[in-house]
Amino acid sequence: MENKKIPYKIYLDENEIPEYWYNLRAFMKNKPAPLLNPQTQEPATLEELSNVFCEELAKQELDDTTKYIKIPDQIRDFYKMYRPAPLVRAYCLEKALGTPAKIYYKFEGNNTSGSHKLNSAIAQAYYAKEQGLKGVTTETGAGQWGTALSMACSYFGLDCNVYMVKCSYEQKPHRREVMRVYGANVTPSPSNTTKVGREILEKFPGTNGSLGCAISEAVEVATNTEGYRYALGSVLNQVLLHQSIIGLETKAALDKYGITPDIIIGCAGGGSNLGGLIAPFMGDKIEGKNNCQFIAVEPSSCPTLTRGKYAYDYCDTGKVCPLAKMYTLGSGFMPAPSHAGGLRYHGMTTTLSQLYADGLMEARSVEQTSVFEAAEYFARVEGTLPAPESSHAIKVAIDEAKRCIETGEEKTILFGLTGTGYFDMISYEKFHDGIMSDYIPTDDEINASLANLPKIK
Amino acid sequence: MENKKIPYKIYLDENEIPEYWYNLRAFMKNKPAPLLNPQTQEPATLEELSNVFCEELAKQELDDTTKYIKIPDQIRDFYKMYRPAPLVRAYCLEKALGTPAKIYYKFEGNNTSGSHKLNSAIAQAYYAKEQGLKGVTTETGAGQWGTALSMACSYFGLDCNVYMVKCSYEQKPHRREVMRVYGANVTPSPSNTTKVGREILEKFPGTNGSLGCAISEAVEVATNTEGYRYALGSVLNQVLLHQSIIGLETKAALDKYGITPDIIIGCAGGGSNLGGLIAPFMGDKIEGKNNCQFIAVEPSSCPTLTRGKYAYDYCDTGKVCPLAKMYTLGSGFMPAPSHAGGLRYHGMTTTLSQLYADGLMEARSVEQTSVFEAAEYFARVEGTLPAPESSHAIKVAIDEAKRCIETGEEKTILFGLTGTGYFDMISYEKFHDGIMSDYIPTDDEINASLANLPKIK
Numbered sequence: 017m018e019n020k021k022i023p024y025k026i027y028l029d030e031n032e033i034p035e036y037w038y039n040l041r042a043f044m045k046n047k048p049a050p051l052l053n054p055q056t057q058e059p060a061t062l063e064e065l066s067n068v069f070c071e072e073l074a075k076q077e078l079d080d081t082t083k084y085i086k087i088p089d090q091i092r093d094f095y096k097m098y099r100p101a102p103l104v105r106a107y108c109l110e111k112a113l114g115t116p117a118k119i120y121y122k123f124e125g126n127n128t129s130g131s132h133k134l135n136s137a138i139a140q141a142y143y144a145k146e147q148g149l150k151g152v153t154t155e156t157g158a159g160q161w162g163t164a165l166s167m168a169c170s171y172f173g174l175d176c177n178v179y180m181v182k183c184s185y186e187q188k189p190h191r192r193e194v195m196r197v198y199g200a201n202v203t204p205s206p207s208n209t210t211k212v213g214r215e216i217l218e219k220f221p222g223t224n225g226s227l228g229c230a231i232s233e234a235v236e237v238a239t240n241t242e243g244y245r246y247a248l249g250s251v252l253n254q255v256l257l258h259q260s261i262i263g264l265e266t267k268a269a270l271d272k273y274g275i276t277p278d279i280i281i282g283c284a285g286g287g288s289n290l291g292g293l294i295a296p297f298m299g300d301k302i303e304g305k306n307n308c309q310f311i312a313v314e315p316s317s318c319p320t321l322t323r324g325k326y327a328y329d330y331c332d333t334g335k336v337c338p339l340a341k342m343y344t345l346g347s348g349f350m351p352a353p354s355h356a357g358g359l360r361y362h363g364m365t366t367t368l369s370q371l372y373a374d375g376l377m378e379a380r381s382v383e384q385t386s387v388f389e390a391a392e393y394f395a396r397v398e399g400t401l402p403a404p405e406s407s408h409a410i411k412v413a414i415d416e417a418k419r420c421i422e423t424g425e426e427k428t429i430l431f432g433l434t435g436t437g438y439f440d441m442i443s444y445e446k447f448h449d450g451i452m453s454d455y456i457p458t459d460d461e462i463n464a465s466l467a468n469l470p471k472i473k
Numbered sequence: 474m475e476n477k478k479i480p481y482k483i484y485l486d487e488n489e490i491p492e493y494w495y496n497l498r499a500f501m502k503n504k505p506a507p508l509l510n511p512q513t514q515e516p517a518t519l520e521e522l523s524n525v526f527c528e529e530l531a532k533q534e535l536d537d538t539t540k541y542i543k544i545p546d547q548i549r550d551f552y553k554m555y556r557p558a559p560l561v562r563a564y565c566l567e568k569a570l571g572t573p574a575k576i577y578y579k580f581e582g583n584n585t586s587g588s589h590k591l592n593s594a595i596a597q598a599y600y601a602k603e604q605g606l607k608g609v610t611t612e613t614g615a616g617q618w619g620t621a622l623s624m625a626c627s628y629f630g631l632d633c634n635v636y637m638v639k640c641s642y643e644q645k646p647h648r649r650e651v652m653r654v655y656g657a658n659v660t661p662s663p664s665n666t667t668k669v670g671r672e673i674l675e676k677f678p679g680t681n682g683s684l685g686c687a688i689s690e691a692v693e694v695a696t697n698t699e700g701y702r703y704a705l706g707s708v709l710n711q712v713l714l715h716q717s718i719i720g721l722e723t724k725a726a727l728d729k730y731g732i733t734p735d736i737i738i739g740c741a742g743g744g745s746n747l748g749g750l751i752a753p754f755m756g757d758k759i760e761g762k763n764n765c766q767f768i769a770v771e772p773s774s775c776p777t778l779t780r781g782k783y784a785y786d787y788c789d790t791g792k793v794c795p796l797a798k799m800y801t802l803g804s805g806f807m808p809a810p811s812h813a814g815g816l817r818y819h820g821m822t823t824t825l826s827q828l829y830a831d832g833l834m835e836a837r838s839v840e841q842t843s844v845f846e847a848a849e850y851f852a853r854v855e856g857t858l859p860a861p862e863s864s865h866a867i868k869v870a871i872d873e874a875k876r877c878i879e880t881g882e883e884k885t886i887l888f889g890l891t892g893t894g895y896f897d898m899i900s901y902e903k904f905h906d907g908i909m910s911d912y913i914p915t916d917d918e919i920n921a922s923l924a925n926l927p928k929i930k
Contacts, residue, residue: 023487024553030480096481097565097856108554126583128858128893170853190647190898196905197852395654396627399554401585436585438895441647448653 024107026269028100033092034268036084038260040291041253041367043299046374047080048253048366049341052328057473060338067239068246068337069254070143076254085257087139094138094171095261098127103269104398104433110417112397117420119413120277121433122266122293123400128194129164131403131435132289133249136258137161140247141168150243151175155205155230157285158357158405159184159191160435161249166198175244179205179233182225184357188439205230212236212334224353227286227361232334239336250286251331251340251365259292262432267296270430276306277430279416283408284312284321284379285358287365293432298371310377311416312368313408315387316456318351320344320364321372321379323462328472329363339470342369345457346465352455354384355443356404362465380412383454387411388447391437403435404443481564483726485557490549491725493541495717497748498710498824500756503831504537505710505823506798509785514930517795524696525703525794526711527600533711542714544596551595551628552718555584560726561855561890567874569854574877576870577734578890579723579750580857585651586621588860588892589746590706593715594618597704598625607700608632612662612687614742615814615862616641616648617892618706623655632701636662636690639682641814645896662687669693669791681810684743684818689791696793707743708788708797708822716749719889724753727887733763734887736873740865741769741778741836742815744822750889755828767834768873769825770865772844773913775808777801777821778829778836780919785929786820796927799826802914803922809912811841812900813861819922837869840911844868845904848894860892861900 041047050059065074076085087095106119124132144152151174156162162178169176178200185192185204192202205225206213212232216223223229231248238246248255270277280297282290290312300306312321321343330347331337342363345351349362364372371377391407393414394400402410413431420427437444446452498504507516522531533542544552563576581589601609608631613619619635626633635657642649642661649659662682663670669689673680680686688705695703705712727734737754739747747769757763769778778800787804788794799820802808806819821829828834841861848864850871851857859867870888877884894901903909 025487027484030482128852128856130895167856171856190895193898193902193905194858194895197849197858197901199853392654395585396656399585399624399628401651401654438587438647438651441650444654445650448650 020273022105022273025102025104026272027102028265028268030096032268033095033100034087034261034264036086037257038264038295038299039079039082039085039257040260040295040299041080042083043302044370045302046370048370051338051340054330054335054339068235070147070149070245072143072146073140073254076257077252088142091139091142098134100265101126103266106398108397109394113414113417115417115420116424116426117417118426118428119417120428120430122262123433124262125400125433125436129160129167130438131160131164132259132262132292133161133164134167135261136249136255136288137164137168138171139258141165141172141174144174144245145172149174149245151177152245152247153177153234153238154247154249155179155227155234156249157181157184157227157360159188159439160358162200162202163191163194164249165247166195166200169200170198176200177237178202179207179230181205181227181230181357183353187442191439205233207233210236212336216333223350226333226350228333228347231332232336235332235336236334250288251361251363253367255288256291256365256367259288260295262289262292263295263297266293266430275428277308278427279309279311279429281311281313281409281412281429281431283359283405283434284314284364284368285405286361287368289432289434291365291368298376301376311412312372312377312379313412314379314381315354315356315359315408316381316383317354318345318360319381320362322381325466326369326373327469329469331363340366342366343372345462346468348468349465352453355440356408358405359408382408382411385447385452385454388444388452390414400433401437402433403437404440406432406434477730479562479730482559482561483729484559485722485725487553489725490552490557491544491718491721493543494714495721495752495756496536496540496542496714497717497752497756498537499540500759501827502759503827505827508795508797511787511792511796525692527604527606527702529600529603530597530711533714534709545599548596548599555591557722558583560723563855565854566851570871570874572874572877573881573883574874575883575885576874577887579719580890581719582857582890582893586617586624587895588617588621589716589719589749590618590621591624592718593706593712593745594621594625595628596715598622598629598631601631601702602629606631606702608634609702609704610634610691610695611704611706612636612684612691613706614638614641614684614817616645616896617815619657619659620648620651622704623652623657626657627655633657634694635659636664636687638662638684638687638814640810644899648896662690664690667693669793673790680807683790683807685790685804688789689793692789692793693791707745708818708820710824712745713748713822713824716745717752719746719749720752720754723750723887732885734765735884736766736768736886738768738770738866738869738886738888740816740862740891741771741821741825742862743818744825746889746891748822748825755833758833768869769829769834769836770869771836771838772811772813772816772865773838773840774811775802775817776838777819779838782923783826783830784926786926788820797823799823800829802919803925805925806922809910812897813865815862816865839865839868842904842909842911845901845909847871857890858894859890860894861897863891
């Protein structure tokens with residue numbers, strides 16, 4: 017028994033919800049490369065970005081110098097409805113594994129969107145409301161972001177049009193219904209409601225869709241409809257900024273007990289959860305205040321960091337968005353229809369890409385079946401049924417905890433449990449029935465996709 | 474602004490989790506009538522009950538004198554994984570309604586079973602483990618109890634066989650898969666795996682099933698299989714005892730701010746959630762310490778308290794369980810297939826029945842469509858997507874809050890938000906599509922069912 021017994025769940029008080037977001041880019045020595053206008057290949061301007069995003073969000077997108085950005089009171093009020101999120105000490109998991117490691121996870125699933133996505137959704141809806149807009153358009157993969165944005169728009173009385181990646185739309189019909197509860201319109205993507213959707217359908221009839229493709233459709237509608245802007249659940253700098261609340265709360269909770277993690281692990285699709293979780297810890301590492309190890313975990317079916325290329329690429333299949341310098345598999349890459357829809361993105365947020373390029377962060381790819389094995393094991397010992405996306409982090413956290421058994425090290429392992437798996441039961445069913453695919457793309461497939469990267473002057 | 478600002482969510486500390494359950498019967502002047510052996514019509518003995526339940530649970534079932542019963546440490550440890558549950562101040566709901574009422578709800582949905590059922594499941598699994606059993610059998614309606622017991626059995630390494638009411642089994646295929654994650658076997662009821670199931674299928678081919686019928690099947694298997702006992706998610710005294718943790722935590726949280734509710738509202742199927750929520754408040758009322766109003770809310774499709782009869786009846790369709798004196802619609806009553814599977818029970822726990830008979834508690838029945846209207850309204854303003862069962866309480870809480878607008882009274886309204894609606898999206902879909910039934914049984918139907926009550930000497 018330690019002097020100060022650590023509870024199963026460390027909750028902060030409501031008034032300890034951070035008042036400022038943490039802008040990790042402002043702490044980085046090598047800044048992420050700027051977004052480029054796809055026509056001119058010049059850095060995207062505030063004016064250009066403001067055609068796509070709300071102006072305040074466009075400002076946040078470009079700001080890589082302000083270290084702390086104030087969270088508006090109305091957003092903090094909304095946060096109080098479901099935050100602070102608990103930081104859980106995984107006593108049961110530690111015991112079941114027999115590891116000397118100390119395992120913590122920040123649980124972001126205790127809200128109806130079922131994930132951390134609500135943290136940025138409410139911010140994006142707030143700024144849209146402030147700007148006097150009618151509504152927003154967006155895309156959604158697993159459906160968590162679409163649900164989150166629906167909830168946020170409902171709260172502020174905004175319209176919400178969601179393009180949902182077709183394979184998720186079909187795998188998760190109930191997700192659509194949740195969004196409907198919150199008043200959103202949901203369209204499977206690619207659709208024939210947009211020019212880019214029609215083009216993709218013509219080129220790839222029978223496609224399962226992808227995040228990159230749904231983004232193109234949502235952007236096309238937003239930029240062609242009066243009073244609308246586009247909202248995105250990951251990849252963007254603004255999203256990482258909003259998600260820094262995850263890391264800030266986690267750090268505040270750990271600081272109460274004088275704990276600094278040795279390893280921080282998160283799943284990475286576009287990078288929003290991991291970028292948010294690590295933000296203040298990475299900032300400290302850059303300033304020499306800790307020597308923490310950071311691990312991004314991605315599916316081996318969509319191995320952006322571990323097998324992609326660090327280069328300027330389109331963020332979307334339709335090539336309507338700005339170019340971003342990031343690890344990418346090519347904007348035309350169509351990952352196998354895995355059960356972690358939220359991780360099926362060809363690129364990676366520029367901040368994490370730069371940190372990975374600089375050796376400040378590691379990455380691992382893991383196969384689907386091993387992820388579900390970890391997920392079920394976790395559910396049984398810790399109670400909570402995890403989302404397939406989050407389970408990528410669980411898999412590597414367990415691997416690291418097992419390694420501590422061999423080495424005898426009492427490492428402190430922190431991972432992000434981004435969401436719950438209530439809408440993923442078809443995936444669990446396939447896992448139970450032993451009919452889950454572990455398809456890994458070949459080098460030829462990846463190289464063929466990378467051959468189409470844009471030429472930069 | 475009050476002196477002591479009440480936060481959105483009042484969390485207790487982990488060490489404030491109650492150490493004793495609250496045995497409401499011990500506080501009642503008119504005790505609930507004893508369970509009777511269906512053959513002899515004599516009060517059921519400890520020995521008889523111990524053939525069905527674990528011995529320790531059988532003792533709890535019969536104990537109407539011990540006011541506080543110690544919660545074993547291993548159960549409290551499990552509680553720490555998901556408790557204390559938050560008590561939420563519904564600021565957003567109050568504002569949206571424009572009511573002077575102060576609304577609170579105790580939210581029991583933040584665990585993977587999605588409801589309060591886990592509170593008793595872990596207790597029943599613990600005592601089964603302590604007795605050295607191999608496993609337990611049970612029934613489940615909406616699926617919440619079955620999920621909870623699966624989780625609890627997985628934690629203690631026990632087998633878990635679940636008979637799931639057929640209409641829920643078909644409406645909620647994903648529920649079955651969650652139970653499978655936790656290693657349970659799930660059978661739709663009525664089934665041909667039991668004698669009673671075969672009889673019911675023969676008599677009512679094509680039946681949607683009912684809780685009463687699933688109970689019979691589970692009891693038959695438990696009492697005929699070596700090393701097994703039966704576990705039940707509601708109705709029983711032992712379950713109300715375990716669920717008193719809801720009320721105890723709620724009261725402890727309110728006491729911190731010096732608040733006594735004027736009205737306490739809960740949905741009532743078998744009565745477990747409501748009995749648990751009101752326990753310490755009702756005990757205080759009996760002792761003259763408060764003048765709180767208690768309201769049980771039931772579906773008008775299964776109006777046990779509001780239209781049933783207070784009499785000895787069978788607890789199950791197959792008539793294998795002890796007789797209980799309770800409000801009942803007759804053990805053969807087959808409610809219309811509503812979307813609140815957890816409230817489709819023909820009877821009501823003896824404790825609540827006695828309190829209702831004594832005028833200490835009121836009851837209201839509400840129609841399904843109005844419940845879903847309240848549910849969606851609540852989801853949009855408070856964020857959380859409620860279970861259809863829980864939404865019965867929301868409906869009446871909103872009615873009472875609206876009444877306060879008219880009268881100007883600043884009443885404090887507390888209700889139980891027992892669970893989340895993630896597995897009820899087919900029901901929400903029917904609501905959205907306007908194809909939801911509001912069937913109310915006729916007097917003739919109810920009287921025909923009540924004509925078959927057992928004759929008591």
